[in-house]
Amino acid sequence: MAIGFYFSPVSMTAQQYDEIMKRLEQAGAGAPKGRSYHSCFGTGDKMMVFDIWESQADFEAFGPTLMPILQQMGVDPGQPDIMPIHSTIQG
Numbered sequence: 127m128a129i130g131f132y133f134s135p136v137s138m139t140a141q142q143y144d145e146i147m148k149r150l151e152q153a154g155a156g157a158p159k160g161r162s163y164h165s166c167f168g169t170g171d172k173m174m175v176f177d178i179w180e181s182q183a184d185f186e187a188f189g190p191t192l193m194p195i196l197q198q199m200g201v202d203p204g205q206p207d208i209m210p211i212h213s214t215i216q217g
Contacts, residue, residue, distance in 0.1 A: 128162065128211040129182055133175040133203045137183020142199050143173050149198075155191045163214075175203075178211055 143166050150156050161179035179185040196203055 127181075128214075129185065130207075130209050130211050131175075131179060132207040132209075134172075134207075135174070135201055135203050137171045138173045138201045139171050140173055142201055143175075146195055146199055146201065148159045149195045152189065153191050153195070155188065155213060158184070158188045158191075161188070178214070179186075182208075185215050 128137060147156070149157075155182065160180040161177055163176075165176045166173055167176075168174045177185075
């Protein structure tokens with residue numbers, strides 16, 4: 127079952143997000159196994175992220191790559207809201 131993860135950090139700018147994505151790409155994790163959807167949205171220093179993962183295990187396997195990068199960038203992701211995906215509509 128797919129799982130949605132919604133992150134609303136206390137503070138994250140578009141510049142921080144872009145650098146995080148650059149570092150993930152450099153680490154070979156720009157498109158991690160099990161993540162089927164990724165979106166970043168917001169304005170100013172209130173950028174937020176919503177991901178859909180195939181499983182909790184896939185998401186947790188991504189953590190050891192993601193968390194040190196977030197720490198280096200000074201971004202505390204906080205606790206995500208985690209919920210099962212009932213339906214997705216494309217287009």
